[in-house]
Amino acid sequence: xxxxxxxxxxxxxxxxxxxxxxxxxxxxxxxxxxxxxxxxxxxxxxxxxxxxxxxxxxxxxxxxxxxxxxxxxxxxxxxxxxxxxxxxxxxxxxxxxxxxxxxxxxxxxxxxxxxxxxxxxxxxxxxxxxxxxxxxxxxxxxxxxxxxxxxxxxxxxxxxxxxxxxxxxxxxxxxxxxxxxxxxxxxxxxxxxxxxxxxxxxxxxxxxxxxxxxxxxxxxxxxxxxxxxxxxxxxxxxxxxxxxx
Numbered sequence: 102x103x104x105x106x107x108x109x110x111x112x113x114x115x116x117x118x119x120x121x122x123x124x125x126x127x128x129x130x131x132x133x134x135x136x137x138x139x140x141x142x143x144x145x146x147x148x149x150x151x152x153x154x155x156x157x158x159x160x161x162x163x164x165x166x167x168x169x170x171x172x173x174x175x176x177x178x179x180x181x182x183x184x185x186x187x188x189x190x191x192x193x194x195x196x197x198x199x200x201x202x203x204x205x206x207x208x209x210x211x212x213x214x215x216x217x218x219x220x221x222x223x224x225x226x227x228x229x230x231x232x233x234x235x236x237x238x239x240x241x242x243x244x245x246x247x248x249x250x251x252x253x254x255x256x257x258x259x260x261x262x263x264x265x266x267x268x269x270x271x272x273x274x275x276x277x278x279x280x281x282x283x284x285x286x287x288x289x290x291x292x293x294x295x296x297x298x299x300x301x302x303x304x305x306x307x308x309x310x311x312x313x314x315x316x317x318x319x320x321x322x323x324x325x326x327x328x329x330x331x332x333x334x335x336x337x338x339x340x341x342x343x344x345x346x
Contacts, residue, residue: 107135107136108134108135108136108196108197109135109136109138109194109195109196109197110131110134110135110136110137110138110139110195110196110197110198110199110222111137111138111139111141111186111189111195111197111198111199112128112131112137112139112140112141112163112198112199112201113139113141113143113182113185113186113198113199113200113201114140114141114142114143114163114201114202115143115144115178115179115182115200115201115202115204115207116142116143116144116151116154116165116178117143117144117145117150117151117176117178118202118203118204118225119201119202119203119224119225119243120153120243121153121154121156121157122153122247123243123246123247124157124161124163125157125161126246126247127201127224127243127246128140128161130224130241130246131199131222134197134199134220134222134239135196135197137199138194138195139164139189139195140161140162140163140164141163141164141165141166141185142154142158142163142164142165142166143166143168143178143181143182143185144165144166144167144168144178145167145168145169145178146165146167147167147169166181166182166185168180168181176204176206179202179204179206179207182200182202182207182210183206183207183210186198186200186210186214187210187213190213190214190217190219195219196219196220197219197220197221197222197238198211198214198219198220198221198222199221199222199223199224200221200222200223200224200237201223201224201225202223202224202225202229202233203225203226203228203229203233204225204229204233205229205230205232205233207223207233207236208230208232208233208236209236211223211233211236211237212236215236215238220238220239221236221237221238221239222237222238222239222240222241223236223237223239223240223241223297224240224241224242224243225240225242225243226242226243226244227242227244229242234297234298235297237297238293238297239293239297240297240298241298241300242298242300242303245300245302245303261304261312261315261316265304265316266316266318268292268295268296269288269292269313269316269318269319270318270319270338272288272291272292272295273288273319273336273337273338274338275291276288276291277337277338280337280341281337281338281341282322282335282336282337283335283336283337284333284334284335285309285310285313285333285334285335285336286333286334288309288336289309292309310334313336317339318338318339319336319337319338319339320336320337320338320339320341320342321334321335321336322334322335322336322337323335
């Protein structure tokens with residue numbers, strides 16, 4: 102699936118558990134991964150709690166899926182979403198699913214879809230339980246879709262922790278050649294496999310290359326890839342220059 106525009110996605114939104122103000126940025130993010138062939142939002146649209154969603158449904162061509170709350174303390178919206186997701190999965194018309202919720206109830210659904218060989222993108226707030234995050238191929242915190250980004254040369258010390266630096270060094274080493282150089286794209290792929298919620302925007306940067314440049318523990322080398330092609334970025338642990346371990 103190298104052509105992202107050809108990737109067919111089913112977008113399922115738990116409207117009871119997501120904010121309508123994120124929809125425009127959310128769909129723009131989803132467009133990076135493929136085309137939303139189905140866009141559905143689930144909830145009890147007869148009540149006042151989802152009033153803020155109604156304008157977004159029309160503006161973004163999202164189909165509202167009515168689900169009455171039959172009993173108290175039981176989330177019927179989750180059940181309806183899961184049933185529809187399985188129907189869409191069995192239709193074999195999609196390459197992946199986008200599940201928008203901060204609810205751990207969708208953990209097994211994400212795992213089941215991945216077991217069928219399809220990719221799962223999760224979107225939710227930072228309070229989302231780790232189990233659901235880990236069940237997705239990639240998880241995007243919705244706060245990252247709204248927060249302003251720092252300039253590349255201005256790292257945020259409170260966000261860039263020693264643990265992050267250690268993780269980056271470890272992944273670069275794992276992806277490196279004999280000289281210690283690793284393609285940045287490969288580094289990003291490994292980071293996402295290790296931590297589906299890894300996102301440079303969490304640390305105040307729009308791109309992984311901006312984050313790596315700012316923390317200054319890695320060398321960055323931009324190599325020409327040929328006429329008309331973008332330069333390929335390589336990174337290396339700076340300790341390789343001095344031979345330190």
